[in-house]
Amino acid sequence: MSRLEDMMRRQLEQAERASAGAREAQRVERARALAARFPAFVPRSAGHAETKFDLTVHSINETPNRLRDLARRFARRPPVECDVTDFTDTPAKVAAAERLKSLLDGFGSDKARAHNYHHLYGAVLAETDRIGRVVEIGLGTNNMDVVSHMGASGRPGASLRAFRKFLPHAEIVGADIDRRILFQEDRIATVFVDQTEPASFDALDAAIKGGCDLFIDDGLHAPAPNLTVLLFALDRLAPGGWLAIEDVAPEARPIWETAASLLPPDYATYIVTTAGRALMIAVQAPAIDMVPLLNTMRDNVNSDGACI
Numbered sequence: 360m361s362r363l364e365d366m367m368r369r370q371l372e373q374a375e376r377a378s379a380g381a382r383e384a385q386r387v388e389r390a391r392a393l394a395a396r397f398p399a400f401v402p403r404s405a406g407h408a409e410t411k412f413d414l415t416v417h418s419i420n421e422t423p424n425r426l427r428d429l430a431r432r433f434a435r436r437p438p439v440e441c442d443v444t445d446f447t448d449t450p451a452k453v454a455a456a457e458r459l460k461s462l463l464d465g466f467g468s469d470k471a472r473a474h475n476y477h478h479l480y481g482a483v484l485a486e487t488d489r490i491g492r493v494v495e496i497g498l499g500t501n502n503m504d505v506v507s508h509m510g511a512s513g514r515p516g517a518s519l520r521a522f523r524k525f526l527p528h529a530e531i532v533g534a535d536i537d538r539r540i541l542f543q544e545d546r547i548a549t550v551f552v553d554q555t556e557p558a559s560f561d562a563l564d565a566a567i568k569g570g571c572d573l574f575i576d577d578g579l580h581a582p583a584p585n586l587t588v589l590l591f592a593l594d595r596l597a598p599g600g601w602l603a604i605e606d607v608a609p610e611a612r613p614i615w616e617t618a619a620s621l622l623p624p625d626y627a628t629y630i631v632t633t634a635g636r637a638l639m640i641a642v643q644a645p646a647i648d649m650v651p652l653l654n655t656m657r658d659n660v661n662s663d664g665a666c667i
């Protein structure tokens with residue numbers, strides 16, 4: 360081998376060592392960044408950065424499944440699995456759903472057109488004269504800088520106006536993170552809420568004193584914000600009232616099976632398949648008023664969860 364060839368070979372080896380070192384540094388950095396963002400899921404164990412990265416991802420993905428398994432083992436009332444069309448089980452409910460669909464389509468909401476949600480809403484609201492209040496988080500912003508927007512041609516308030524027209528006496532309350540689209544109209548009031556901030560629900564709380572017959576979450580479609588809504592809405596459903604969480608990712612099903620098993624057994628939970636890939640989670644409050652009972656239970660438990 361000539362001196363020139365030998366020099367070239369050594370330079371090549373040096374470059375390969377440098378790039379292997381850079382790749383290793385990148386892997387360690389990636390593992391550190393993940394650990395910093397998901398501290399609850401990092402193995403508290405010594406080991407190679409890349410292996411710990413994989414184990415952290417495994418833990419993030421599998422924790423909801425193991426919680427679901429635990430919940431299934433002890434659930435007092437497992438959720439009912441059904442299709443959204445199962446709710447329209449009488450001619451009167453079918454007719455109500457069809458009428459609501461034409462209003463939702465006409466006002467520009469995708470609830471019926473894209474998802475078939477009108478089957479549940481038509482059934483639940485079929486006795487239109489008896490419905491006092493409907494609440495919906497998510498007005499349908501057309502500002503494209505907001506996550507969960509409806510596109511530039513979206514019509515904010517579309518579903519609220521459809522519900523107002525469908526329900527002759529009901530008050531319709533909407534809430535959204537996008538203050539630019541809030542509005543007040545005859546029988547429609549809207550307020551600010553940010554589902555990622557439980558403390559931001561005060562205005563909504565004040566606007567729906569006395570409870571509601573139907574509470575819809577069509578805002579930010581992700582588990583933690585949806586669970587915040589569940590916690591808020593449970594105490595505010597009229598006897599026999601409904602909470603519907605729209606557009607739930609099928610991958611989040613274990614989280615909802617777990618949540619369902621934690622509810623008092625008088626609450627019925629449905630995991631509902633709909634048109635498209637999304638699931639809907641529907642919860643019906645018991646026909647008797649549970650709020651005083653829930654408050655008594657809360658008053659009788661200290662901050663550690665022990666009875667007092």
Ligand SMILES: C[S@@+](CC[C@H](N)C(=O)[O-])C[C@H]1O[C@@H](n2cnc3c(N)ncnc32)[C@H](O)[C@@H]1O
Pocket residue numbers: 467468469470495496497498499500505506507508509514516517518534535536537552553554555577578579584
């Ligand atoms: C899919 S659109 C609602 C469509 C409307 N309900 C309809 O049927 O016409 C979702 C809405 O959720 C709102 N949103 C996004 N993140 C939110 C959050 N963190 N809290 C409250 N609303 C949020 C968006 O501003 C948007 O208006």
